[in-house]
Amino acid sequence: MSDEVRTERLVLRPMQPQDARALHAILSDPETMRHWSTLPHESLAVTEAWVAKTIASVAAGEADDRVVLRDGVVIGKVGLWKGDEIGVILSRSCWGRGYATEALRPMIERAFSRGMPRIVADIDPRNLASTRLFETLGFRHTGFAKATFQLGEVWADSLYLTLTPEDWSRRAGVSGHGGG
Numbered sequence: 001m002s003d004e005v006r007t008e009r010l011v012l013r014p015m016q017p018q019d020a021r022a023l024h025a026i027l028s029d030p031e032t033m034r035h036w037s038t039l040p041h042e043s044l045a046v047t048e049a050w051v052a053k054t055i056a057s058v059a060a061g062e063a064d065d066r067v068v069l070r071d072g073v074v075i076g077k078v079g080l081w082k083g084d085e086i087g088v089i090l091s092r093s094c095w096g097r098g099y100a101t102e103a104l105r106p107m108i109e110r111a112f113s114r115g116m117p118r119i120v121a122d123i124d125p126r127n128l129a130s131t132r133l134f135e136t137l138g139f140r141h142t143g144f145a146k147a148t149f150q151l152g153e154v155w156a157d158s159l160y161l162t163l164t165p166e167d168w169s170r171r172a173g174v175s176g177h178g179g180g
Helices: 017-027 044-059 099-113 128-136 165-175
Strands: 010-014 063-070 073-081 085-090 119-123 140-151 154-163
Touching: 010 099, 017 044, 017 063, 017 073, 017 085, 044 063, 063 099, 073 099, 085 099, 099 119, 099 128, 099 165, 119 128, 128 154
Parallel strands: 085 119
Antiparallel strands: 010 063, 063 073, 073 085, 119 154, 140 154
């Protein structure tokens, strides 16, 4: 993946400081953030700091995060961090249109082309849509842990789904890699 990747309907590109305002609209939405690993961002300054940290993590080789654009508008982000952990978050207005699947595919391809032995999705088990998304991509349930992160006063559990290069190749041979 060069600096920018184009799918059928999306562009994935490195995050830039000026993306903070568009990302804040997503990361401050309580419904969008309901199953995320942090509470909704309370201010643009929080999102600006998060964007700066993400950019620094990518520059240091600790993450591979991209913003997701549709028709030139930032609609979310997709990426890998903590080595092999993958995730995606999109604006609520974009849910249910296959954009998450379409954004995740090139990130999976990139990770496996770099020799990553597995990719893990850490999902709040209450997030059934996310669970289905990763299952559709070939991820398999590999673990569960209670009270893995705290959101305000509430502890959330983690459902772990894993994808190996072999599972991805097998799935690709059956269903192809077209836009989702």
